[in-house]
Amino acid sequence: xxxxxxxxxxxxxxxxxxxxxxxxxxxxxxxxxxxxxxxxxxxxxxxxxxxxxxxxxxxxxxxxxxxxxxxxxxxxxxxxxxxxxxxxxxxxxxxxxxxxxxxxxxxxxxxxxxxxxxxxxxxxxxxxx
Amino acid sequence: xxxxxxxxxxxxxxxxxxxxxxxxxxxxxxxxxxxxxxxxxxxxxxxxxxxxxxxxxxxxxxxxxxxxxxxxxxxxxxxxxxxxxxxxxxxxxxxxxxxxxxxxxxxxxxxxxxxxxxxxxxxxxxxxx
DNA sequence: TTTTTACTTGACCTTAACGTAAACGTAAAC
DNA sequence: GTTTACGTTTACGTTAAGGTCAAGTAAAAA
Numbered sequence: 001x002x003x004x005x006x007x008x009x010x011x012x013x014x015x016x017x018x019x020x021x022x023x024x025x026x027x028x029x030x031x032x033x034x035x036x037x038x039x040x041x042x043x044x045x046x047x048x049x050x051x052x053x054x055x056x057x058x059x060x061x062x063x064x065x066x067x068x069x070x071x072x073x074x075x076x077x078x079x080x081x082x083x084x085x086x087x088x089x090x091x092x093x094x095x096x097x098x099x100x101x102x103x104x105x106x107x108x109x110x111x112x113x114x115x116x117x118x119x120x121x122x123x124x125x126x127x128x129x
Numbered sequence: 130x131x132x133x134x135x136x137x138x139x140x141x142x143x144x145x146x147x148x149x150x151x152x153x154x155x156x157x158x159x160x161x162x163x164x165x166x167x168x169x170x171x172x173x174x175x176x177x178x179x180x181x182x183x184x185x186x187x188x189x190x191x192x193x194x195x196x197x198x199x200x201x202x203x204x205x206x207x208x209x210x211x212x213x214x215x216x217x218x219x220x221x222x223x224x225x226x227x228x229x230x231x232x233x234x235x236x237x238x239x240x241x242x243x244x245x246x247x248x249x250x251x252x253x254x255x256x257x258x
Numbered sequence: 259t260t261t262t263t264a265c266t267t268g269a270c271c272t273t274a275a276c277g278t279a280a281a282c283g284t285a286a287a288c
Numbered sequence: 289g290t291t292t293a294c295g296t297t298t299a300c301g302t303t304a305a306g307g308t309c310a311a312g313t314a315a316a317a318a
Binding site: 147149150153157166167168191192193 | 275276284
């Protein structure tokens with residue numbers, strides 16, 4: 001029984017982000033809460049989009065890149081051209097992420113090499129304190 | 130026979146970055162070219178550091194994080210405390226990178242799911258155009 | 259009925275990582 | 289001997305992603 005509606009403080013505490021950030025994402029068009037009087041009410045769709053936003057940020061996407069992807073999700077994909085464009089956009093993001101993964105692996109190898117060199121030192125230099 | 134010295138335009142064209150960026154990294158203490166008169170001369174060590182800087186940027190490190198790691202490399206590791214600190218710092222970076230990798234994998238799965246949903250649509254909706 | 263409490267809208271502030279333009283030095287090329 | 293090419297410093301500008309007030313509304317609690 002998932003919630004259908006959320007107010008700003010519920011979301012900001014759930015996701016551990018500030019209300020300011022949520023309003024900022026709204027300004028940028030990433031979410032579109034409706035209003036109850038002056039107050040924002042976030043839907044399940046907004047909730048799902050916020051999950052995407054935060055995951056996107058964790059992998060290094062900018063808000064405008066995230067916006068592009070979100071637009072892919074929620075758009076009409078009736079036309080072939082549209083669908084092909086969506087698939088292409090996904091493939092591009094995926095290969096960018098694969099490249100980042102390779103860079104991460106390279107960096108991890110470098111860091112391990114650094115560790116090894118320091119640990120080798122341990123063998124050659126008498127331990128001091 | 131690798132080069133021993135570089136000037137700013139050689140490096141900026143080799144790495145495809147601007148001279149401004151190289152001067153900026155110097156301001157931040159990431160590289161320390163010596164001078165020939167007023168002109169900068171970059172050593173092989175600077176060259177190696179730039180490789181690290183750019184790789185670090187590709188995996189989402191900030192310049193100050195990169196600076197930390199570079200300092201680990203080129204510092205005196207004679208003392209046990211120092212070496213343990215270096216190893217700990219490496220391990221922390223490595224686990225952060227592993228987490229990022231997991232987030233990337235999650236994101237790739239999401240993007241593939243999006244692709245699938247669009248491709249399923251292809252089966253259900255007659256192709257137009 | 260007055261206080262809280264939660265929420266709102268501006269509006270300006272901040273940090274990172276350079277970009278960009280001005281003004282100047284110097285050495286090679288013409 | 290003066291352009292041209294390449295380099296320098298100084299300094300202000302820019303974008304992204306919010307942070308941080310200030311001032312006001314509105315409902316709920318005391």
